[in-house]
Amino acid sequence: MPSQYVSAPASTPSALGDAIERLTGGKLELPQFTPTTVATSLVAVVVTLLIAEQALWRSRKRHLPGKNFQIPVIGQFAESLNPTMEAYKRSWATPLASVSVFNIFIVIASTTDYARKILNSSSATEPCLVRSAKQILLPENWVFLNGKVHNEYRKGLNVLFTPKALEIYLRVQDQIYRKFFNSWLADSTPGFQPYQMKFRDLNMMTSLRVFCGSYISETGAQEISDKYWLITQALELVNFPFAFPGTKVWNACKAREVAVKHLSKAAADSKAAMKAGKEADCLLDAWVEQIIAGKVREYSDKEMALVLLSFIFASQDAMSSSITFAFQLLADHPAVLAKIREEQSRVRAGDLDSPMSLAWLEQMPYTNAVTKEVLRYRPPVIMVPYLAKKDFPINDEYTVPKGTMIIPSFWNSLHDPEVYPDPEDFIPERWMPGGANADGGDSKNWLVFGAGAHKCIGQNYVYMHMSAVIGSAAMLMDWEHERTPESDEIQIIATLFPKDGCRLKFSRREQQDL
Ligand code: HEM
Numbered sequence: 001m002p003s004q005y006v007s008a009p010a011s012t013p014s015a016l017g018d019a020i021e022r023l024t025g026g027k028l029e030l031p032q033f034t035p036t037t038v039a040t041s042l043v044a045v046v047v048t049l050l051i052a053e054q055a056l057w058r059s060r061k062r063h064l065p066g067k068n069f070q071i072p073v074i075g076q077f078a079e080s081l082n083p084t085m086e087a088y089k090r091s092w093a094t095p096l097a098s099v100s101v102f103n104i105f106i107v108i109a110s111t112t113d114y115a116r117k118i119l120n121s122s123s124a125t126e127p128c129l130v131r132s133a134k135q136i137l138l139p140e141n142w143v144f145l146n147g148k149v150h151n152e153y154r155k156g157l158n159v160l161f162t163p164k165a166l167e168i169y170l171r172v173q174d175q176i177y178r179k180f181f182n183s184w185l186a187d188s189t190p191g192f193q194p195y196q197m198k199f200r201d202l203n204m205m206t207s208l209r210v211f212c213g214s215y216i217s218e219t220g221a222q223e224i225s226d227k228y229w230l231i232t233q234a235l236e237l238v239n240f241p242f243a244f245p246g247t248k249v250w251n252a253c254k255a256r257e258v259a260v261k262h263l264s265k266a267a268a269d270s271k272a273a274m275k276a277g278k279e280a281d282c283l284l285d286a287w288v289e290q291i292i293a294g295k296v297r298e299y300s301d302k303e304m305a306l307v308l309l310s311f312i313f314a315s316q317d318a319m320s321s322s323i324t325f326a327f328q329l330l331a332d333h334p335a336v337l338a339k340i341r342e343e344q345s346r347v348r349a350g351d352l353d354s355p356m357s358l359a360w361l362e363q364m365p366y367t368n369a370v371t372k373e374v375l376r377y378r379p380p381v382i383m384v385p386y387l388a389k390k391d392f393p394i395n396d397e398y399t400v401p402k403g404t405m406i407i408p409s410f411w412n413s414l415h416d417p418e419v420y421p422d423p424e425d426f427i428p429e430r431w432m433p434g435g436a437n438a439d440g441g442d443s444k445n446w447l448v449f450g451a452g453a454h455k456c457i458g459q460n461y462v463y464m465h466m467s468a469v470i471g472s473a474a475m476l477m478d479w480e481h482e483r484t485p486e487s488d489e490i491q492i493i494a495t496l497f498p499k500d501g502c503r504l505k506f507s508r509r510e511q512q513d514l
Pocket of ligand 1: 119127143154310311312314315318319322379380381384447448449450451452453454455456457458459461462
């Protein structure tokens with residue numbers, strides 16, 4: 001049997017030497033590796049790579065607007081670190097634009113038709129969120145599923161947003177709002193304070209209590225809320241590529257570990273309580289109720305925790321942004337606030353103690369119109385990064401190359417004067433009978449929640465949350481806004497916020513004002 005390994009014949013070196021000598025006439029001259037030749041070769045390699053990089057950029061971008069040359073290696077990384085509305089608006093000035101960051105080729109699409117085409121082409125595109133999202137949310141999280149398996153998973157989660165479930169959440173929400181309102185009213189700090197982070201806290205506590213009821217302790221909820229900011233900070237369009245200790249992504253992963261620990265325990269506790277016959281009073285309970293009834297399949301504690309994490313991840317920044325702008329805009333538009341109060345007084349008929357209900361909300365078209373207008377005027381999510389899974393012909397002239405990050409952007413659609421007259425003005429009346437958008441239906445420009453298979457699953461909860469918080473605040477409190485030169489400037493921290501942090505002062509509304 002031949003051996004598996006064969007040694008080289010002992011004669012090989014001398015045979016090779018003989019052959020070389022015959023070929024070179026005995027004069028073999030090896031190149032001289034002087035420092036100069038090494039340096040010259042290195043320069044040649046680097047220059048070739050740099051030319052190739054620029055050539056690749058040009059070949060991908062073709063005729064699309066974008067810089068003619070990119071900064072080697074990093075491209076437009078510096079700009080992506082501190083995104084500004086002015087820079088974004090420049091990139092939305094043409095229907096398609098192109099940028100490159102760390103050689104990630106990015107196409108930005110800013111018309112309604114292109115945005116819809118990208119969001120609805122699930123065979124060619126899929127959400128890629130920002131690159132850090134997979135590290136933070138964990139690759140097995142359902143939000144990274146696509147196609148049929150994503151649809152199936154999502155169907156199972158729809159039970160969490162039925163009117164019956166939303167009614168339960170509304171009761172929880174009202175308690176949290178009142179707790180926060182009271183703490184703001186009790187704050188004796190003189191003058192105005194930035195409220196953006198306080199709205200964030202309100203929103204995080206509302207989410208945690210709506211999702212987990214009392215299965216998370218006060219300290220646990222506070223711990224998640226405090227650490228969650230680290231996750232937001234890591235959501236840059238392009239992060240430093242490695243999650244080394246101390247980097248934003250590393251800190252965010254640590255924050256996620258804490259959150260998942262608390263959320264998994266909450267899921268286990270809800271299962272035990274519901275089996276023991278408890279009445280559902282939070283999202284986890286509503287979910288377990290459906291599981292026990294056999295209407296949806298079993299989910300492990302970790303799986304439920306990751307779904308809740310995805311909800312917090314998807315909602316926290318966007319909701320905080322909208323609530324911040326709602327308070328600022330209402331202070332700046334006292335006539336709008338007065339109309340909300342008039343509607344609230346009428347529907348509540350003087351009852352300020354009962355929590356808001358879905359039936360009440362349905363009778364508050366003006367408050368709901370304000371919610372819609374806040375979302376349109378300052379859409380929290382101005383773009384969603386998608387990935388071209390294959391070459392994707394976006395129009396007859398241009399095919400987005402496979403592997404491109406392709407970003408549908410929503411600002412232009414929501415500020416389109418053809419659809420929303422005077423788009424730069426805050427006009428809730430446009431959604432009321434007789435107004436330009438009175439049909440209230442989602443026109444094709446209404447991209448606040450995206451479109452297609454991954455359209456926001458929480459949108460009904462968003463409308464309800466916004467209208468409930470605005471309505472209750474309007475009845476219970478007065479507030480003033482300190483306008484600064486930066487009040488109308490927009491800062492982008494994953495979503496949009498007023499640059500000065502929204503400086504407000506709250507006071508209790510006297511009974512005779514009601
Ligand atoms: C003002 C608040 C919110 C805004 C503006 C918003 C907007 C969006 C947008 C634009 C998308 C991407 C859609 C697409 O790719 O086409 C999205 C996805 C998503 N949103 Fe929201 N969202 C908000 C609040 C919420 C809330 C409160 C929840 C959960 C309770 C939530 C859960 C999700 C989830 C899970 C996804 C991914 C859905 C999927 O991949 O199937 N969002 N949202």
